[in-house]
Amino acid sequence: MPLVATRGLTKRYGDVVALDGLDLELEPGVIGLVGANGAGKSTLLRILLGLVEPTSGSAEMFDLDVVAQGPAVRRLIGYMPEHDCLPLDVSATEFVAHMARLSGLPRAAARERTAETLRHVGLFEERYREMRGYSTGMRQRVKLAQALVHDPRLMLLDEPTNGLDPEGRDEMLDLVRRIGNDFGLSIVMSSHLLAEIERVCDYLVVIEGGRLVQSDRIGAFTGRTETLTVEVDGDGAALAAYLRDHGHEARDERHVVAVDLVDRATYDAVRDGAISLGLGLVRIEQRRQRLEDLFEDEVELGA
Amino acid sequence: MPESPAATSSIYDLGYRGYDGPRAGRRSALQTLYASSLRAAFGLGRRTSSKIVPFGLTILAFVPAVIQLGVGAITSGLDANIEIFEHHDYFGYVQIVLVLFAAAVAPELAGRDQRNRTLSLYFSRSLSRVDYVAAKLAALTSAMLVLTLGPQLVLFVGNGMSGDDLGGYLRDSWDLVFPILAGSLLVSATIAAVGLVIASYVPRRSFATAAIIGLFVLTLAVANILMESIDPAYAQYALLTSPVAWEGAILWLFGEQPGSDNVLRDATFEGAVYLAAALATIAVAAALTLRRFLRIQA
Numbered sequence: 130m131p132l133v134a135t136r137g138l139t140k141r142y143g144d145v146v147a148l149d150g151l152d153l154e155l156e157p158g159v160i161g162l163v164g165a166n167g168a169g170k171s172t173l174l175r176i177l178l179g180l181v182e183p184t185s186g187s188a189e190m191f192d193l194d195v196v197a198q199g200p201a202v203r204r205l206i207g208y209m210p211e212h213d214c215l216p217l218d219v220s221a222t223e224f225v226a227h228m229a230r231l232s233g234l235p236r237a238a239a240r241e242r243t244a245e246t247l248r249h250v251g252l253f254e255e256r257y258r259e260m261r262g263y264s265t266g267m268r269q270r271v272k273l274a275q276a277l278v279h280d281p282r283l284m285l286l287d288e289p290t291n292g293l294d295p296e297g298r299d300e301m302l303d304l305v306r307r308i309g310n311d312f313g314l315s316i317v318m319s320s321h322l323l324a325e326i327e328r329v330c331d332y333l334v335v336i337e338g339g340r341l342v343q344s345d346r347i348g349a350f351t352g353r354t355e356t357l358t359v360e361v362d363g364d365g366a367a368l369a370a371y372l373r374d375h376g377h378e379a380r381d382e383r384h385v386v387a388v389d390l391v392d393r394a395t396y397d398a399v400r401d402g403a404i405s406l407g408l409g410l411v412r413i414e415q416r417r418q419r420l421e422d423l424f425e426d427e428v429e430l431g432a
Numbered sequence: 433m434p435e436s437p438a439a440t441s442s443i444y445d446l447g448y449r450g451y452d453g454p455r456a457g458r459r460s461a462l463q464t465l466y467a468s469s470l471r472a473a474f475g476l477g478r479r480t481s482s483k484i485v486p487f488g489l490t491i492l493a494f495v496p497a498v499i500q501l502g503v504g505a506i507t508s509g510l511d512a513n514i515e516i517f518e519h520h521d522y523f524g525y526v527q528i529v530l531v532l533f534a535a536a537v538a539p540e541l542a543g544r545d546q547r548n549r550t551l552s553l554y555f556s557r558s559l560s561r562v563d564y565v566a567a568k569l570a571a572l573t574s575a576m577l578v579l580t581l582g583p584q585l586v587l588f589v590g591n592g593m594s595g596d597d598l599g600g601y602l603r604d605s606w607d608l609v610f611p612i613l614a615g616s617l618l619v620s621a622t623i624a625a626v627g628l629v630i631a632s633y634v635p636r637r638s639f640a641t642a643a644i645i646g647l648f649v650l651t652l653a654v655a656n657i658l659m660e661s662i663d664p665a666y667a668q669y670a671l672l673t674s675p676v677a678w679e680g681a682i683l684w685l686f687g688e689q690p691g692s693d694n695v696l697r698d699a700t701f702e703g704a705v706y707l708a709a710a711l712a713t714i715a716v717a718a719a720l721t722l723r724r725f726l727r728i729q730a
Contacts, residue, residue: 178556180730200558204455208556216548218478230464231557233455242451249448259479275553280451312448 137186147172149339159309161326162319169339170319207276211287217261232279266297286318355390362409371402461559469571489533497583504593520686534627535644542631551730576620611685625717632724668699672709680706
């Protein structure tokens with residue numbers, strides 16, 4: 130049973146086409162949704178949530194139509210919006226428990242799962258305090274918790290790292306990955322940062338201008354070529370030239386030399402080159418090609 | 433992926449448990465929202481400062497009834513039946529308190545989720561937008577009932593205690609029960625619906641409060657001025673748009689005539705017209721509130 134299936138999904142706002150005949154089929158898993166601002170990511174999520182209705186076309190989740198069977202669909206999903214959505218004058222416990230109740234959990238279950246879920250996202254004693262005093266990171270965790278508290282089959286996360294500092298970003302991505310991998314829930318996470326998607330997701334959907342650019346396993350995007358980065362304590366340009374002379378694709382990238390990894394002979398060539406040029410090898414590591422490299426031309430990334 | 437600190441990750445690692453228990457649907461969501469909104473109306477579960485205004489106004493609404501209760505206690509057993517405040521007058525005395533309560537609480541119920549942008553969380557659950565409006569309207573009406581029906585019941589007891597024959601009083605006053613119930617509900621629903629519609633279109637709290645007070649004061653003032661200055665045969669229609677419309681309906685429910693100082697005395701409407709005007713006000717206000725929440729981007 131597909132997690133999400135859309136056929137010719139179109140949404141127009143006046144003259145603006147937010148989604149333009151999107152055909153998409155997704156299996157359960159941790160799915161990254163990438164596109165520039167205005168590419169249609171949020172519109173797609175909002176249609177799946179029943180917050181806006183499509184102009185034409187259809188969308189199904191778990192084989193249920195999101196328009197005709199909206200309430201049944203929405204019981205199975207949790208939504209973390211991009212924007213602020215927390216009432217700051219109540220505590221995280223009270224708010225998340227309220228959301229659990231609205232999702233249909235009985236009072237006792239709501240209370241119990243609220244405590245567990247807030248613990249899972251890393252909120253402890255502070256969960257009894259008014260959210261007014263929370264940091265951005267804590268607020269993002271509460272937003273995540275309210276989307277998780279009713280044990281949904283699928284979580285829709287819209288830019289979950291929005292506004293976080295690098296450390297908070299790492300923690301949020303770790304949490305999302307834990308929910309996907311360890312908790313076994315399906316996730317659709319939107320981001321304009323490919324590096325984030327790459328860290329967390331195993332499936333990638335790229336949309337642009339309301340259309341599907343590509344939809345595949347992450348490995349299919351990054352597996353085509355692999356790169357070896359070599360750091361030396363001397364003239365990297367000379368090593369790059371040596372490798373090119375010996376039939377390898379090599380580039381001098383300021384501090385390191387990047388060479389396409391073909392087979393074990395690539396390592397041998399690096400070793401031989403370093404010896405013959407009298408360079409010390411500081412570090413050799415295999416680098417998966419970054420998704421950004423692949424989409425430089427195709428996706429104009431937002432801020 | 434950078435390692436998370438060992439200490440915290442070990443605390444996180446309690447394992448995730450799913451939930452296989454029962455899940456209620458729309459009805460339960462509506463009830464939950466109703467209950468939480470009713471609590472919010474009185475600031476329950478919030479900091480103390482949120483309770484001061486609603487509780488203060490609630491107490492004020494009870495003051496005349498409590499005075500009567502005191503008088504009743506003092507005169508109990510005497511031959512005289514002293515009624516300072518009568519049921520059909522009561523809402524007139526506390527009218528401003530009721531409007532202030534709606535002005536303070538409606539923005540909390542209809543504007544807060546807009547300000548906090550929580551609506552997308554509600555509407556992406558099984559709750560529909562219609563459910564949302566129904567729950568909010570029911571909650572505010574119920575909160576208003578505490579301030580309308582509550583004092584009326586105290587007054588009923590107070591009047592009964594005054595004089596020497598409680599049993600006789602209850603027998604004689606049995607016909608007051610329906611007007612008390614229906615009148616309280618009518619006043620509560622009217623003020624709640626008008627307060628809610630304004631608050632739903634004016635998310636800024638202070639503006640909404642001012643607008644609600646302003647609307648009630650203004651329509652009343654306009655009706656009064658018109659009744660004084662132009663032919664009541666025409667001016668009386670202005671009465672139907674103002675809070676005195678419910679007053680006319682209340683008098684009619686209790687079978688009373690407007691007093692000599694009442695602006696309604698010069699109007700020629702049947703009592704039922706006032707009732708219809710109040711019901712129409714509720715219907716229009718509720719429809720506009722619904723329209724607001726059906727269209728609002730969540």
